[in-house]
Amino acid sequence: MWYVCELVRNRPVDDALKQLQFTFRKGAEIMIEMLNEAKERAKKEFNIEYPSNTFIAEAFPIQSEIVYGYRRHAHDRFEKHRYRYTHVFVRLEEGEGPGHSGPEPPPSGWTKMADYYKYLRDRRIKYPL
Numbered sequence: 001m002w003y004v005c006e007l008v009r010n011r012p013v014d015d016a017l018k019q020l021q022f023t024f025r026k027g028a029e030i031m032i033e034m035l036n037e038a039k040e041r042a043k044k045e046f047n048i049e050y051p052s053n054t055f056i057a058e059a060f061p062i063q064s065e066i067v068y069g070y071r072r073h074a075h076d077r078f079e080k081h082r083y084r085y086t087h088v089f090v091r092l093e094e095g096e097g098p099g100h101s102g103p104e105p106p107p108s109g110w111t112k113m114a115d116y117y118k119y120l121r122d123r124r125i126k127y128p129l
Contacts, residue, residue: 001027001061001086010098012055013039031059031088038090048094055097062087
């Protein structure tokens, strides 16, 4: 699910749905169903007039508690099974959204240098004489 969440983050909802139709993963089908449900919910519960004019501000998965089960086989042999569940959180916002998809691009060396110079210039001596 992490891959699918990274794919749709900061994209318009309709663009994300088109992109997910060509992604052949199980998580893509789940995300398509989830985004359609989120659009309907935005229209009904939050009174958003055009739910297609929203973008996906956040999308992230969190692994929930693992449930353990046992399966009995012949000759008193038991096998331990793990059932893993995942919670996926999606937040939609109205508007066009940022111009890029995915996480923020890393800062360049020039911006890092400017930030460092700003930090150096903003230093003050505490409790001067």
